Amino acid sequence: MGIVTIKLPDVGEGIAEAELVEWSVNVGELVKEDQLLAAVMTDKATVEIPSPHAGKIVWLGGEIGQQLAIGSDFVKIEVAGAGLEGEAVAALEKPVLAEQAASTDKGLTQAQPIAPEKKRTEASIPVTTSVAAGRGSVPSGPARPTGQKPLAAPSVRQAAHRYGVDLTYVHGSGPAGRITHDDLAAYVAGAVDPAPSRPPLRDEVRETKVIGLRRKIAERMSNAKRRIPHITIVEEVDVTALEALREQLNAERREGRPKLTVLPFLMAAISRAVAEQPGMNALFDDDQEVVREFSAVHIGIATQTKSGLMVPVVRHCESRTLWDTAAELLRVADAARNGSATRDELTGSTISISSLGPLGAIATTPIINYPEVAIVGVNRMDIRPKWDGNQFVPRRVMNLSSSFDHRVIDGWDAAVFVKRLKTLLEAPALLFVEM
Numbered sequence: 001m002g003i004v005t006i007k008l009p010d011v012g013e014g015i016a017e018a019e020l021v022e023w024s025v026n027v028g029e030l031v032k033e034d035q036l037l038a039a040v041m042t043d044k045a046t047v048e049i050p051s052p053h054a055g056k057i058v059w060l061g062g063e064i065g066q067q068l069a070i071g072s073d074f075v076k077i078e079v080a081g082a083g084l085e086g087e088a089v090a091a092l093e094k095p096v097l098a099e100q101a102a103s104t105d106k107g108l109t110q111a112q113p114i115a116p117e118k119k120r121t122e123a124s125i126p127v128t129t130s131v132a133a134g135r136g137s138v139p140s141g142p143a144r145p146t147g148q149k150p151l152a153a154p155s156v157r158q159a160a161h162r163y164g165v166d167l168t169y170v171h172g173s174g175p176a177g178r179i180t181h182d183d184l185a186a187y188v189a190g191a192v193d194p195a196p197s198r199p200p201l202r203d204e205v206r207e208t209k210v211i212g213l214r215r216k217i218a219e220r221m222s223n224a225k226r227r228i229p230h231i232t233i234v235e236e237v238d239v240t241a242l243e244a245l246r247e248q249l250n251a252e253r254r255e256g257r258p259k260l261t262v263l264p265f266l267m268a269a270i271s272r273a274v275a276e277q278p279g280m281n282a283l284f285d286d287d288q289e290v291v292r293e294f295s296a297v298h299i300g301i302a303t304q305t306k307s308g309l310m311v312p313v314v315r316h317c318e319s320r321t322l323w324d325t326a327a328e329l330l331r332v333a334d335a336a337r338n339g340s341a342t343r344d345e346l347t348g349s350t351i352s353i354s355s356l357g358p359l360g361a362i363a364t365t366p367i368i369n370y371p372e373v374a375i376v377g378v379n380r381m382d383i384r385p386k387w388d389g390n391q392f393v394p395r396r397v398m399n400l401s402s403s404f405d406h407r408v409i410d411g412w413d414a415a416v417f418v419k420r421l422k423t424l425l426e427a428p429a430l431l432f433v434e435m
Contacts, residue, residue: 001078004053008061008074011040011047017069018042020062021212024153024178025075029057032181034163036153037075040068041212046307047340048188050153055079065211079195106155152179163188173214213308224370227286231406234363234419239381240396242428257323262378262398264325267429269424270351271297271318277417281350284408291373291408300349300369302327305337311369312336313349322431353378364401373408376421377401 018040025037028168033054040047044219059076062068131433154159156179160167170187172179210218239262246260253259274281274297276375282293296309300311312332317325335341354366355378366377385392400421404414424430 001057001080004055004079004080005155006037006052006075006077008040008068009049009072009113010070010230011042015042015070017067018047019212020066021046022152023060023064024175025051025057027057027177029175031055031057033327034153034155035180036178040402042303046212048153049074050155051077052076053077053079064209065125066213066334077106097257116219132254132309150179151177152184156181156184159184176367177370214308217308221367222371224367227368228368230365230403231366231404231409231411231414232401232403233411233414233418234399234401235422236399237425238395238397238420239425242425243381243396245428253323254348258326258330260322260326262381263353264322264327265428265431266390267299267314267317267325267329267419267424268322268376269421270299270353272424273417273420274351275318276420277413279413280374280404280417282373282408283350284373285371285407286407294350296350298348298350300352300372302352302366302369303336304338306336307339310336310341310346311349311352312341312345313347317349351375354378363399365402366403368403368405374414375403375404 008018012170019042020038021041022039025031025035031037031051031054033052034050037049037051040049045123055077056079057075058078061074061076063073068074150170151172151174154165157167159181160170164189164265165184167179167184170183171177174180192417211350230270242265246265247263248320250259278293279291281297282291284291295318296316298313298315299317300313303310303312312335314325314328314332320328332341332345335345349369349372351372352369354364354374356364357378358380360378360380363379365379366375368375375415377400379401381396381398383394384397386395386397400418402414402418402421403416
């Protein structure tokens with residue numbers, strides 16, 4: 001027997017360290033080749049680290065939440081043979097993005113099994129019968145609460161793909177319910193169709209440690225709320241004319257142009273408004289007691305991703321057309337959602353927008369993206385009755401909820417800014433007129 005030392009592999013160009021967010025194995029546990037060891041997180045994505053060897057775990061190189069240097073000792077495994085104690089292990093497979101691995105098990109319950117490659121970890125799985133037609137003693141119904149993502153190594157997910165297995169219905173026997181190759185083999189050997197049954201009584205309490213991106217979000221929000229005395233102004237905006245213009249532009253747009261939403265119009269309005277009130281397009285360094293105003297308008301867009309809230313940035317909105325703004329907004333938002341956004345695309349904003357789209361409420365109280373001094377919140381659009389002097393008529397209306405740093409922005413100036421946004425959005429032709 002010998003000891004193999006596995007180093008933390010390079011998980012991305014220019015990444016010097018990564019945060020350990022999950023151990024999938026314990027000391028003393030026997031592991032197979034390709035079995036998932038752990039997950040680490042960088043600024044861009046969560047990466048799963050598989051084992052290049054089969055053996056027994058004898059040492060783990062960190063605690064959950066700890067920052068680990070690339071190339072540092074990560075895991076030690078006792079294996080048959082002389083081992084590689086003290087040497088760098090170069091046999092690690094390329095790490096797999098967790099979001100990419102998770103996508104391979106969607107929509108596979110109707111797939112027909114395909115003969116697999118002859119891998120040692122999958123050799124015991126029969127392939128002569130469709131999984132959907134199998135019968136046996138495997139428990140029926142979902143193996144975990146509805147909506148909870150099944151945990152499995154990339155090699156297990158790939159095997160499940162080949163056999164047309166939806167991992168949602170496979171019971172996991174590994175740590176934290178992780179699905180192993182043996183679990184998958186047992187399911188394929190005697191699978192049953194999920195059948196409705198009486199919902200069980202539920203009294204479980206699940207604790208989730210706040211780590212990774214969620215911890216960073218919590219820190220930023222706490223810091224902003226603790227340091228910034230917010231003042232929030234809610235204003236009703238009649239966007240009937242804007243919606244008519246938007247629909248006409250979309251109907252006549254050239255091929256290749258993205259569909260316009262309300263956001264490019266709002267970003268154009270913000271660019272016009274901060275030109276008149278540069279104090280809104282600023283950062284407040286409260287440690288140095290300095291306010292820095294910017295002529296360039298770099299607008300951060302709060303974007304919900306699978307990993308949590310991110311704020312990709314559309315730069316130089318003051319010089320973009322509506323179509324250009326829409327295209328860049330789509331690009332950086334997609335990059336944030338799929339984990340490919342660079343550090344430059346996620347930093348450098350001078351003012352931000354928060355929008356919940358059709359899920360938005362009547363009003364919100366957005367938290368300022370510290371150290372910025374203003375944020376504009378977009379709420380749900382509704383048709384409401386408005387009095388035109390003679391009768392009530394239906395109009396498309398939405399509320400803007402805008403928050404300001406009351407240390408450097410007075411209530412009067414904030415109200416003037418919101419009023420200007422209202423004027424520009426209610427008469428969108430003003431966005432195209434040289435002032």
